Amino acid sequence: MRAACATLLVLATVGCAPVPSGAGGGPPARVVSLAPSLTEIVWALGAGERLVGVCAQCDYPPAVAALPRVGGYLAPSVEAVIGVRPDLVVVVPSPGNREAVRALERVGVRVLVVHDRTLDDLRASVRALAGALGLTAAGERLVADVDHGLAAVHARVAGLPARRVLLVVGHSPLVVAGAGTLQDELLTIAGGTNVAADAGQAWPQVAPELVVARAPEVIVDAAMGTEAGGHDLFAGLTTVPAVRDGRVVALRGDALFRAGPRVVEAAEALVRAIHPEAGG
Amino acid sequence: MTRMRASYLTRRRLLATVVALLAALLVSIAATSLVGPVHASLRRALGPGGPSTPDYVIIVRTRLPRVLLGAVVGGSLSAAGAALQALLQNPLAEPHLLGVSSGAAVAGMVALIAGADPVSPLVPAAAFAGALGTMALVYLAARAHGRTTPHAILLVGVVCNAIAAAAIMLVNAIASYAQARGVLFWIMGALSTQSYALVALVAVYALAGLGWLVAHAQSLNLFAAGDEGAQQLGVDVEGARRSVFVAASLLVAAAVSVSGMIGFVGLIVPHLLRLVLGPDQRLLLPASFLGGAVFLVWADAAARTALGPAELPVGVVTALVGGPFFVFLLRRRLARTLP
Numbered sequence: 277m278r279a280a281c282a283t284l285l286v287l288a289t290v291g292c293a294p295v296p297s298g299a300g301g302g303p304p305a306r307v308v309s310l311a312p313s314l315t316e317i318v319w320a321l322g323a324g325e326r327l328v329g330v331c332a333q334c335d336y337p338p339a340v341a342a343l344p345r346v347g348g349y350l351a352p353s354v355e356a357v358i359g360v361r362p363d364l365v366v367v368v369p370s371p372g373n374r375e376a377v378r379a380l381e382r383v384g385v386r387v388l389v390v391h392d393r394t395l396d397d398l399r400a401s402v403r404a405l406a407g408a409l410g411l412t413a414a415g416e417r418l419v420a421d422v423d424h425g426l427a428a429v430h431a432r433v434a435g436l437p438a439r440r441v442l443l444v445v446g447h448s449p450l451v452v453a454g455a456g457t458l459q460d461e462l463l464t465i466a467g468g469t470n471v472a473a474d475a476g477q478a479w480p481q482v483a484p485e486l487v488v489a490r491a492p493e494v495i496v497d498a499a500m501g502t503e504a505g506g507h508d509l510f511a512g513l514t515t516v517p518a519v520r521d522g523r524v525v526a527l528r529g530d531a532l533f534r535a536g537p538r539v540v541e542a543a544e545a546l547v548r549a550i551h552p553e554a555g556g
Numbered sequence: 557m558t559r560m561r562a563s564y565l566t567r568r569r570l571l572a573t574v575v576a577l578l579a580a581l582l583v584s585i586a587a588t589s590l591v592g593p594v595h596a597s598l599r600r601a602l603g604p605g606g607p608s609t610p611d612y613v614i615i616v617r618t619r620l621p622r623v624l625l626g627a628v629v630g631g632s633l634s635a636a637g638a639a640l641q642a643l644l645q646n647p648l649a650e651p652h653l654l655g656v657s658s659g660a661a662v663a664g665m666v667a668l669i670a671g672a673d674p675v676s677p678l679v680p681a682a683a684f685a686g687a688l689g690t691m692a693l694v695y696l697a698a699r700a701h702g703r704t705t706p707h708a709i710l711l712v713g714v715v716c717n718a719i720a721a722a723a724i725m726l727v728n729a730i731a732s733y734a735q736a737r738g739v740l741f742w743i744m745g746a747l748s749t750q751s752y753a754l755v756a757l758v759a760v761y762a763l764a765g766l767g768w769l770v771a772h773a774q775s776l777n778l779f780a781a782g783d784e785g786a787q788q789l790g791v792d793v794e795g796a797r798r799s800v801f802v803a804a805s806l807l808v809a810a811a812v813s814v815s816g817m818i819g820f821v822g823l824i825v826p827h828l829l830r831l832v833l834g835p836d837q838r839l840l841l842p843a844s845f846l847g848g849a850v851f852l853v854w855a856d857a858a859a860r861t862a863l864g865p866a867e868l869p870v871g872v873v874t875a876l877v878g879g880p881f882f883v884f885l886l887r888r889r890l891a892r893t894l895p
Contacts, residue, residue, distance in 0.1 A: 348729070448679075449746045449867070472865075480866035482593075483622075484750065485614040489594035508676075512617045512750045515610045 303410030304364035310352050311368040313392040315340055316536035317405055321414045329360040354379045364408060368392045392535035395461050425540030426465055429547055432554045433467030439550050441468035442492040447499045447509055449481045458535050466546035493517045496549050498527040525549040565836045573839060577846035584850045585627060588857040589620050593864040617750055624755045626747045626856040627849035630821050632762045632811040634848020636804040637822030638840050639769045642776040643800045644706045651808040651822035654713030658720030659690025660812040661742035665727050680813040687809030690716055695801060703794055744869040745818035747856050754814060761810035766845050768803035772796050773837035820874040824882045825851050831889050
C-alpha cells in the first residue's frame, strides 16, 4: 500500500518535472545526501557545491544549513528528493528508507547505497562516493588523510598503557558502545580498552552494577544532548576507579557518531578524555 | 450473588493470604538482590570494610534500590489493574489503557526536550503531573450532569490514550536522534534507580493509593451488580467511582513516572489471582499489590540476567513469560467450568 502510494506520488511528480538521467555522460552535478556522514564526505571531497538537497539531520559543515531539506535521515521524502531533480542520491541503508530508495530507483534516479558503521565502511564509502562523483584522486587523498590523522593520534598514546574505558551513549536506560562499532575502534586508537566489548551487542543496554564489576578507569559520557547532570548516574559507584579518580568525562558534539572525515577529531577528543597526560 | 461470595471471606483467610504473599515478597526481594549479570558476594559486602568493596556497591547501591522499585511499581500497576477491571466492569481494563500512562510519557518527553537531564528528578515530576492532568481530563470529559458511566470513562480514556500515543510519535518524528532515544524508556519501560529516596517517595503514593482503594473495596464488589444494583445496595456510585478512579490513577502515575510503561503486570496478575482467590476486592486488592510486586521483582531479575551482561527490557519478560502462563491457567479454569 505504501509502495503503491509512493509510486503514484512519484509518477505524478515525474509528469511535471522530468528527472535527468545520471547515465548520460559526465559526473553527476546535482547530488542529494540522505545521511549526515555522507554529507560530510561529499563536502570533504570538494563537491559541496554539487549538493542540492540534504537530510533533516545533516548539520555539518555549517554551510549545509542553506540547502533544501528532503526529509529525515530515517524517513526521506521521495517527493522532496525528486523535487530537487538529483542525478545522484547517496544513502545509508535502513529499514525506514528502503521503500524510498526503491521508489527513487524505479523512476530512474541513480542511488548509491553505502554503509557507515565502521572505519572500513568509511574508507569504502569515501572511495565509492569519490568514484561516483568522478573524484577518484580526491577520494584516495581523503582516505590517506583520515588514516594518517588516526595514525598520528595513535602515535601520541603509543607508549602509554591502555586504559579501561566505558563509553556511555544513553542514560535512561543506560546504553553503552559495544564491540564492532566505530566508537569501539576510535576508543582503541585513542589508547583505551572497551570494557563492554564482550557484551555481545553493538549497543548493549547494561545495568549500573556491570559498571561496578568492570571497574573502568575512564567513563566517557557521550550521551548526546545532555548536560553534566549525567554524572549523578555514576556518583554512587564509589569503587569504580573512574568515579573515584574523577575521570567521568562528558564528550559533546556528534563527530564521534559519524563515520565521516571528522573521525580524526573524535579520536583526538577521546585521547583528551582517556589520556589527558598525552597533551594536545 | 456478590454478597454471598463476599461472605466466604473470613478475617482469618484474608490475614493468612496477605501474610503468605508478604512473606513471598520478602523472600523474593532478598533472593533477587543476589541475582544479576555479575556475581556479588553478600558476605564480602557485609564483612569488614564492606562499604568499600564492589560487592557492597553492587548489592546495596545499585541492585537493592532497583529491586525495591520493581516491587513498588509491580504492586502499584497490579492493584490499579484489579481496581480498574472492577470499576469499568471490563476484563481488558489495565493501567495503561486510560491514557494516564501516555499522558505521563508525553509530559516526561516534553521535559526531556525542554532540556531536563534524563536522570534529574524533573522528568518523573513532569511525568507525574502529566499523568494526573490526563486523569482529570478523562474524568471531566466523561462526565455529564454530574454523572459518569463506565463506558464513557473507558471510551474517553482510550481516545485520550490514542491522542497521547500520537503525540509521542509526533515528538519522535520531530525530535533529534538523542531526544528520540528517550522515547524508548517510556514505550518499553525500565527499572533503574540508585535512589532509596525515590523508592520511598513512590512507595508513599503507592501505599496511599492502595489504602484508598481497599477502603472502597466493598463498593467495588457491589459494582458487579451494575450501577443501579449498586445504588440499591446503598453505594454512592458516583462518589465511589471518582474515588477509585483517582486512587488507581495515583498508583499508575507514581509507577509510570519512574518506570515508563511496563505492560502486562496490571492485566495478568489481577486475573491470575482472581482465578485463584476469587473476585472479592477486599482480598484481591492487597493480594494483587503483593502478587504484582513478586511478579515484577522476578521478571526484572530475569531481564537483568537472561542476556548477560546486556539487559532485556523488563516489559519483554513480563509479556513473554506472563502471557503464556496466564493463557495456561485460563484454559485450565475453562476446562473445569465449561461443560
